[in-house]
Amino acid sequence: MDQLAAMRSFVRVVEAGTFTRAADLLEMPKPTVTKLIQGLEAHLNTKLLNRTTRSVTVTADGAAYYERVVRLLNDLDEIDGGMTVSQSKPKGKLRVDVPGSIAHLVIIPALPAFHAAYPEIQLDLGVSDRRADLLTENVDCVVRVGELSDTSLIARRVGEMTTVTCAAPAYIASHGAPTHPRDLEREHQVVGFFTARAGRSVPFNFVRGAERLEINGRCAVAVNEGKAYLLAGLVGLGVLQVPVFMARCYLKSGELVPVMPDWQSEAKPLHVVYPPNRHLSNKVRVFVDWVAGLFAREDFGSQRL
The missing domain is CATH 1.10.10.10 (Winged helix-like DNA-binding domain superfamily/Winged helix DNA-binding domain)
Structure with a gap:
């Protein structure tokens, strides 16, 4: 044996x-x-x-x-x-899971530089807004947005992500612009977002000075994937609370318009997470360092539109 x-x-x-x-x-x-x-x-x-x-x-x-x-x-x-580690470059297969919007808009466009630096790493990139199970699915590390509920995992905070509340001009033309978060519970509607695994609806959060509100708005459509969520807002199906990095180009073009600008949302932390009982191999270590640098350059935490 x-x-x-x-x-x-x-x-x-x-x-x-x-x-x-x-x-x-x-x-x-x-x-x-x-x-x-x-x-x-x-x-x-x-x-x-x-x-x-x-x-x-x-x-x-x-x-x-x-x-x-x-x-x-x-x-x-x-x-x-x-x-x-000192005698060879990182190599081998690396399985990573990333939320769809971050994969499409940030990580994949930057991958040529990663592979130029680490040509012997084969990256298997799982792209989904469903949270992978790191152990049963044999995932080396994941990128996660928001507070972490599983304290058994090892996490490295690599940044934070801000959101903007906005709507398409077509929606505003039909419904007007909300002036207070409570309007989303009454005469307005939102595009809903529900988690893929639990099916739980994700509320909007708002901050103004010392005031903090959590709003579960009225919605006609709810989705569980980031690009679909953004598209539903662009066609006028409701108010969005969407990451700034996803909305920035549409806000500049006028396809989305900020609403309730005096109400902000709390920034959500960005982590790279891996299991505690897995050796942080050189290939995982260089990927985590690369992602941290990438997120720092993307300035996810900025409210700048």
């Missing part, structure tokens, strides 16, 4: 929740993964996993073993990385 391969397979099965998914992530045949786990259990003379036809759960001994093995594998990766 290759004990190191067995340990890595065990960790991946625990994180993925099934042998089939773990085998896919490891790019190994499922029978090979099964044989490695069986050999590991025989070697340790203990049962690590409870298997059913539908799922895999960890035994008490397996949970304790998992915690120690993860630390050991991370230490090994650190040793390997420390020996090679």
Whole structure:
């Protein structure tokens, strides 16, 4: 038995929740993964996993073993990385998940410079406003907007993002311009945005001096993707609260018009997030540093239109 391969397979099965998914992530045949786990259990003379036809759960001994093995594998990766980082450029496959609007408008246009600097990194870029599960989907890191709810993840704050409240001239011609956030709950309507995973509607937030309001406006249309949200506003379906970097060109052209300018919205933090039990490899480290520099140049936090 290759004990190191067995340990890595065990960790991946625990994180993925099934042998089939773990085998896919490891790019190994499922029978090979099964044989490695069986050999590991025989070697340790203990049962690590409870298997059913539908799922895999960890035994008490397996949970304790998992915690120690993860630390050991991370230490090994650190040793390997420390020996090679000064001798070679970062290389290999890097899986990153990014919100659609940031991918389309910021990251993808800048990728030629990244690949010129790091030609041996193959970037698999997941583009979606759905929040990926870093462990089960084998994602190395993600870019996330807003406060983080999962405190088990490691996060590096790389900037902040401001939004602007605006509407298309066609909407204003038909409905007039709102003068107070409460108008969005009564005679006006908004374009709604709901989260892809939970289906929860995202409220508008407003700040004016010491006043803070959270508004769930009336809406005829709600979407769960950034570009669709912006397009719905451009065709006049309601008031938007959209990131400044997405709206800036439309505000300059007059296709969108700011409303309620005396009410601002609170800036949302931007983080690059990765799992705590994954070694921050050189390829992840250079990507995180590159994204931080990119976001700093984009000036997401500026209210300048």
